[in-house]
Amino acid sequence: MRRYRRRDGPEGKGAIGLILLAALLVATVVLADEKPKRRLFISLDAVPYQVAEDVMDPALGDEALFQGFKGPVRLVSTFPSSTSVALPGILGPIGLRLSPGYEARFFDWNEGKVRGGGAVSYRKIEFPWREWFDWGRKGVAGSAIEAVKPVKSGIKRLRNAMDDFVRSDKDEFWIYSAATDIAGHVISPEAHKDFFRALDEMILEARQASPDRPFDVVVFSDHGMEGGDPLINVFKPAKKALKASGFRVKKKLKAPQVVVLTPFGLVSNFEAYTHDENKARVAETLATVEGVDLCAYELEEGWRVESHRGSATLLQKELEDRVWWSYQPHHGDPLEFLDLMATMEQEGVARQGWLPDEACFEATFDAENPDPFYRIVHAFELVTNPASVICSVGRGYMYGAPHTSVLAQFGKGRLRWTHGALNREATLGFLFSDVEGWDAPKAVRFDQAILPFHATVETEAGAEAQDPSW
Ligand SMILES: [Zn+2]
Known part of the structure; x- marks a missing residue:
């Protein structure tokens, strides 16, 4: 007569248990049958964190872009904050090999001379990051054309890339946009908002175009962009200061008093190559040049x-599976870290002057010079031909060849925006994603940024290629 069992009765529980079990089995079968989502990685060169924060601001309501995405996260880039260093810094943990130099024109220690930077050497000298992307930059010619109308042509290329992704069978697809870098340099980071608006639409369209092949997306930039006013080139004053200190500036490193400089693009960092015994005096000389922030x-x-x-010495040690730093000024406070050190001492975070690496990152990711210890040290590790001395240029300044094709690209008036320096705006890129289960932290260091989205690849001193099965 009773057609329904009591819900809380023992038999009832058993029935519900069975139903749950059956439901679980069905779910498991469906999951096993369902292909994993495709994953789309989009790297927009040189888009600063601030621009991503502006367009994704929840206060914009319906107008906010990339709804359903988490972030943006501050992606604390490498030093120099420029592509050939930053991309291997970010993608190295998943197999991208190092670039030979900080820029296309660089000093080669084996040959003892300056190499690269021309149209022919562009193909001859390998920069592995250029081959990493399924859709990226193809030769120097493309970037010259893009320089005329970087926003229009860049968005068009991005659309072609997205169409290729939709048509592609790949589980993982990598897109790189160089045009955002050019647009940032010749217009301003404001121009990046046009890219974001177009990209937001493109992602929605791609989803509509492939309803039975769902995908998630990771969008990031390799570094930021800093400026506003016409930038002053410190190349000639730097060269002059070296000569005044008794050095000879050459393209080959032979005689003892020679320093090699490699001006190329118009950026806010530069390098000097010399014999070890000259390093101290070269650094001291260059650091006094007006517009040079530090060396x-x-x-x-x-x-x-x-x-x-x-002037300060920086030491690093590993203890109890943690990295610790010691910052020891000889005079002054070049990295403006003494106040932070005092706070860390007071809070009991520091131990006898040694500061834990994680605390240094947390305390400085939004500072004038974000994460300075880790980034300065890695400036000597993230290219195969590291500098003898590396310098960061101050706000309002840049460094580069007075007459290069790069300058010709920026020919419409003086350059106002660039990157490369240690400072916050040049350094902070962004990352946002809609990958399920990922929670956006406030900031992430370059070599940790991509790990939540990709299996790591075992590398032998970073020398192994990406595992193509991923
Ligand atoms: Zn870049």
Whole structure:
């Protein structure tokens, strides 16, 4: 007579249990049958964190772009904050190999001379990051055309890339946009908002075009962009200062008093190559040049930072599976870290002057010079031909060849925007994603950024190629 069992009765529980079990089995079968989502990675060169934050601001309501995405996260780039260093820094943990130099024109230690930077060498000298992407930059010609109308042509290329992704069978697809870098340099990072608006639409369209092949997306930039006013080139004053200190500036490193400079693009970092015994004096000389913010070099043990703000030694050690830093000013406070050190001492975070790496990152990811210790040290590790001395240029300044094709590209008036320096705006790129289960932190270091989205690839000193099965 009773047609329904009591819900809380023991038999009832058993029935519900069975139903749950059956439901679970069905779910498992469906899951096993369902293909994993495709994953789309989009790298927009040189788009600053601030621009991503502006367009995704929840206060914009319906007008906010990339609804359903988490982030943006501050992606703390490498030093120099430029592509040939930053992309291997970000993608190295998943198999991207190092570039030979900081820029296309670089000093080759094996040959003892300056190489690269021309149209022919572009094909001859390998920069592995250029081959990483399914859709990226194809030769120098493309970038010259893009320089005329970087926003229009860049968005068009991005659309072609998205169409290729929709048509492709690949589980994982990588797109790289160089036009955002050019647009940032010749117009301003404001121009990046046009790319974002177009990309937001393209992602929605791609989803509509492939309803039975769902995909998730990771969008990121390799570094930011800094400027606003016409930038002053410090190349000639730097060269002059070296000569005044008794050095000879050449393209080959032979005689003892020679320093090699490699001006190329118009960026806010630069490097000097010289014999080890000259490093200290070269760094001290360059750090006094107006517009140079700081210079750094490797010591037998540790690193030295020279600046008009002072001079300090940086030491690193590993203890209890953690990395620790010691910042020891000789005079002044070149990295403006003394106040933070005092706070860390007070809070009991520091141990006898040694600062834990994670605390240094957390305390400085939004500072004037974000994450300075880790980034300065890695400036000597993230290219196969590291500098003897590397310098960061201050706000309002740049460094580069006075007459290059790069300058010709930026020919419509003086350059106002660039990157390469250690400072916040040049450094902070962004990352946002709709990958399920990922929670956006406030900031992420370059070599941690991509790990939540990709299996790591075992590398032998970073020398192994990406596993194509991924
Ligand atoms: Zn870049």
